[in-house]
Amino acid sequence: MMLLATATRYALLEHARNRFAMVLIALFLPVWTLLAHAAMPDTPARLQLRATGELLAPRGNEITAISGALNAVTLITGFLMFAVTFTSSGFDRRLAMAGYPRTHLVAAKVTALSFACALISAYATAVTCLTWTPRQPVLLTAAFFCAGLTYGVLGVGFGALLRREVEGMFAIVMTSIVDLLLQNPITSSGAGSTITRFLPSYGAMQAATAAGFSTISVPQYVLWQLAWFTVAALLGLLAFHRRTRTTLTVPPRMSVPEQPTRRQQTADLL
Amino acid sequence: MTVIECAGLGVVLVEVIDVHHCYGKRRVLRGVDLQLPTGLLTGIVGENGAGKSTLLKILAGELRPSGGQVRHDGRFGYCPQQVVLNDALTVRQHLAFLQRAFRLGDLRHAQEVMEVLGLAEYADERAAVLSGGTRQKLNLTLALMHDPQVLLLDEPYQGFDWDTYLRFWDLAGRLRDRGRSVLVVSHLAYDTERLDELWCLSGGRLQPQMAGAA
Numbered sequence: 001m002m003l004l005a006t007a008t009r010y011a012l013l014e015h016a017r018n019r020f021a022m023v024l025i026a027l028f029l030p031v032w033t034l035l036a037h038a039a040m041p042d043t044p045a046r047l048q049l050r051a052t053g054e055l056l057a058p059r060g061n062e063i064t065a066i067s068g069a070l071n072a073v074t075l076i077t078g079f080l081m082f083a084v085t086f087t088s089s090g091f092d093r094r095l096a097m098a099g100y101p102r103t104h105l106v107a108a109k110v111t112a113l114s115f116a117c118a119l120i121s122a123y124a125t126a127v128t129c130l131t132w133t134p135r136q137p138v139l140l141t142a143a144f145f146c147a148g149l150t151y152g153v154l155g156v157g158f159g160a161l162l163r164r165e166v167e168g169m170f171a172i173v174m175t176s177i178v179d180l181l182l183q184n185p186i187t188s189s190g191a192g193s194t195i196t197r198f199l200p201s202y203g204a205m206q207a208a209t210a211a212g213f214s215t216i217s218v219p220q221y222v223l224w225q226l227a228w229f230t231v232a233a234l235l236g237l238l239a240f241h242r243r244t245r246t247t248l249t250v251p252p253r254m255s256v257p258e259q260p261t262r263r264q265q266t267a268d269l270l
Numbered sequence: 271m272t273v274i275e276c277a278g279l280g281v282v283l284v285e286v287i288d289v290h291h292c293y294g295k296r297r298v299l300r301g302v303d304l305q306l307p308t309g310l311l312t313g314i315v316g317e318n319g320a321g322k323s324t325l326l327k328i329l330a331g332e333l334r335p336s337g338g339q340v341r342h343d344g345r346f347g348y349c350p351q352q353v354v355l356n357d358a359l360t361v362r363q364h365l366a367f368l369q370r371a372f373r374l375g376d377l378r379h380a381q382e383v384m385e386v387l388g389l390a391e392y393a394d395e396r397a398a399v400l401s402g403g404t405r406q407k408l409n410l411t412l413a414l415m416h417d418p419q420v421l422l423l424d425e426p427y428q429g430f431d432w433d434t435y436l437r438f439w440d441l442a443g444r445l446r447d448r449g450r451s452v453l454v455v456s457h458l459a460y461d462t463e464r465l466d467e468l469w470c471l472s473g474g475r476l477q478p479q480m481a482g483a484a
Contacts, residue, residue, distance in 0.1 A: 002370065003370055006366070006367065006370050007367075007370075010356075010358075010359060010363065010367060013358060013359070013363075014356070014358040014359075017358040017396075018358075087356075087357065088356045088358075090352075090354040091354055091355060091356040093332075093354075094354050094368075094412070095367065095368070095371050097330070097331065097332075097348070098368055098371035098372055098416075099371045099372060099373065100367075100370065100371035246331035246332070247328075247331045247332070247333065247334040247335075248331035248340070248342055
């Protein structure tokens, strides 16, 4: 338990010291969300929401604001986790080879990610509520939270597998853009396509849209998103395990009795 | 592992048997044999790209060799050539984190190493703001803080000032005298008189050199 607590404390500290991520949270998230609401036309867009089966007509700027907030949350959490995994993977390996249980290191990263996602998703909901009133703010927060978790563990996977920082940033940005652009009925005529069901934030987008414009609760889509998170977390765990493995078959911490040596002297310890 | 006594030396803690390694078609190691017994300060020198760091990564378990065997016994400490730290953490936090990893009851040994290397005054500084030499001191302290029986040190004095460099050799000598097996890898053949055994990695193989002769 102490091992997990220590690793979690330092994982949170790493996030808190990521100043660029703090700037993104403070500025990028509200600017993108509010800009989407202000710049897009408020003409109603007719769509049939798969999650509830209802025919809805949300304002174009409001549904784009949801899409923008999701985009901001996923980019920030993906970047946050990619940055810590990429920059500290060597140190994580050092810890693992020194005997720190890798499951504890991963659990600490997920705990810190969950904490960060809770704060960011609550903040994103608050920003959204500045310009219009979603019908179910709690469900909206849950959708942001689960999407953030999913992209956070995708960031861990990218950080463990990719060798250059720019590759990871490109992977996160493009994944989020393609994912959300294809699901936005304002920008994509293919938003109703079956293919969109397999996109990483499909569950969150369905739940967030229902939260914005319907009174029907759709917990199954939150669970759908959590399933995506679980699969992505397992892949991230495998990547992390591969990156921090040791090739030694004999446990390095096994001790042997002290032996007298040819140079044994009475030297003090250091 | 079977405990092996080296003739006239201590117990062999690391045994390298016919180790080969290739990067693609480039063969770096072509059959390396080495024994690291207790109470011996061993040096490996070689030109840039000779495969010294590759050999040390294999010894430390970071790299699986293309062929051959490495047998380990006892605790080992590995100081990689490239400094491996977490820039978000302070020196003290690094020690606390590794203390948990090594399951150490206290940081007495780490504090002693820090005193020797002149690192103690930076305890509350973040790794990101430390100078190159100070980062290397922390890198070395993390490798030594659990009082390992085998020390694998890859260019451990990079960036050290002259006084720290001398204190490093003093420290290495005292660890050897306490029965530790110390392996120092360098591309320079300076200070060979401080070594008990010297090898030159050339053509993918270790050639014995006379310690103190360079």
